[in-house]
Amino acid sequence: MVLSELTYPDGYQTEVMEIRAEQSIGKIFIFHGMLExxxxxxxxxxxxxxxxxxxxxxxxxxxxxxxxxxxxxGHLAPGDGFQQLVDDAQYLINRYEDDRPTYVLGHSFGSLLVRRLGQTMGHALAGVIVVAPPPHPGVAGEVGHRLIATAMKRKGATHQSRFFERLLFGRYNLKFLPARTDSDWLSSVPEEVDSYLDDSNCGGLPSLGFLHEVTRASLDVTTSARIHEHPKSLPVLFVAGMDDPVIHDGEGLNGIIEKYRKADVELSVATYDDARHEILREADREQVWSDILMWMKQNKIQ
Structure with missing residues (x-):
C-alpha cells in the first residue's frame, strides 16, 4: 500500500491510497460516503x-x-462544491489513465459522484458500481434544499445546523428503535457502528454549504434527463441492503432502477436482505464483495 499527497489545480490537498495487484487486470477508483x-x-x-x-x-x-x-x-462550497468533487475525481482518474479497464465505485453520497462520472466521462469507463444509492428526494428534497439556501443567506455557508442535519437524516434510525445508538441504521453489526462512532474522521455536523450540495446533487444527478446522459453501453451495478433507510427499504431503489431502464442503460442489481446502509461492512460483506468482483470480471472488455 502506498500513500501519496495529491494537490488539485486549485491548491486543495488530499491523500491518495494506492493498493496494487501483483498482476493487474484492471483498476478501480473508490469514492466514500458523506462524513467518512x-x-x-x-x-x-x-x-x-x-x-x-x-x-x-x-x-x-x-x-x-x-x-x-x-x-x-464537513464543508463544501455552495453552488460549485459538488462540481468540484466531480472535477477532483476526473483529475484523479486521468492521472492513472492507461489501456486497462477502469471502474468507479461510490458509496452513498459517493454514489452520486460516480453516477455523475458515468454521465460526464462514461465512454472512458468499463463500469459504474453504485452502492447504497440515495434516490431522487422528491418534493421534500426540493423544499429542504430551498430552506437550506435561505438559511445560508442569514447564517453563512459554514454554519453548522443540527436542525437541518436532523431534518435530512434524522428519520434513518426510526425503524430500528429502540436502538442502541443513533447510528444503528448504518450496519446490523454493532462493532461496525461503534467503529464509525469512535472514529474522529467520521460523523460530526456538516455545514449548510455541505448540505446544500448534498441536496442539490441528489436533485440533479438522479433526474431522468441526467440519466439519459449515461452511455447506454456503459454497464451499471446497483448494490443495496434491503433494510437501508436511505433507499427507503427498496422503494427508492426501485425508482432509480426504473429510470435507468427507461434510458435503456445496461443494468444489474444486487440486493441483500436484512442488510443496512454500509453494505460493504455488513455481516455478509464477503458475499457482497464477491458479487461485485464477479460483475467486474464479466464487464472487463470494452
Missing amino acids: HHERYIEFAHFLTENGYDVFICDLRGAGSSAHDQQTY
Whole structure:
C-alpha cells in the first residue's frame, strides 16, 4: 500500500491510497460516503487487489484528516462544491489513465459522484458500481434544499445546523428503535457502528454549504434527463441492503432502477436482505464483495 499527497489545480490537498495487484487486470477508483474517509475501505480494497485489480482511494474534499488539516472538514462550497468533487475525481482518474479497464465505485453520497462520472466521462469507463444509492428526494428534497439556501443567506455557508442535519437524516434510525445508538441504521453489526462512532474522521455536523450540495446533487444527478446522459453501453451495478433507510427499504431503489431502464442503460442489481446502509461492512460483506468482483470480471472488455 502506498500513500501519496495529491494537490488539485486549485491548491486543495488530499491523500491518495494506492493498493496494487501483483498482476493487474484492471483498476478501480473508490469514492466514500458523506462524513467518512478512505481508510474505511482498506479491507475491501485488499480483497480486490488479491483478485487482480489496482485500487485507488482518496479522501473527498471536505473529508478525512486532510480536511481537518485544512479546516474544511464537513464543508463544501455552495453552488460549485459538488462540481468540484466531480472535477477532483476526473483529475484523479486521468492521472492513472492507461489501456486497462477502469471502474468507479461510490458509496452513498459517493454514489452520486460516480453516477455523475458515468454521465460526464462514461465512454472512458468499463463500469459504474453504485452502492447504497440515495434516490431522487422528491418534493421534500426540493423544499429542504430551498430552506437550506435561505438559511445560508442569514447564517453563512459554514454554519453548522443540527436542525437541518436532523431534518435530512434524522428519520434513518426510526425503524430500528429502540436502538442502541443513533447510528444503528448504518450496519446490523454493532462493532461496525461503534467503529464509525469512535472514529474522529467520521460523523460530526456538516455545514449548510455541505448540505446544500448534498441536496442539490441528489436533485440533479438522479433526474431522468441526467440519466439519459449515461452511455447506454456503459454497464451499471446497483448494490443495496434491503433494510437501508436511505433507499427507503427498496422503494427508492426501485425508482432509480426504473429510470435507468427507461434510458435503456445496461443494468444489474444486487440486493441483500436484512442488510443496512454500509453494505460493504455488513455481516455478509464477503458475499457482497464477491458479487461485485464477479460483475467486474464479466464487464472487463470494452
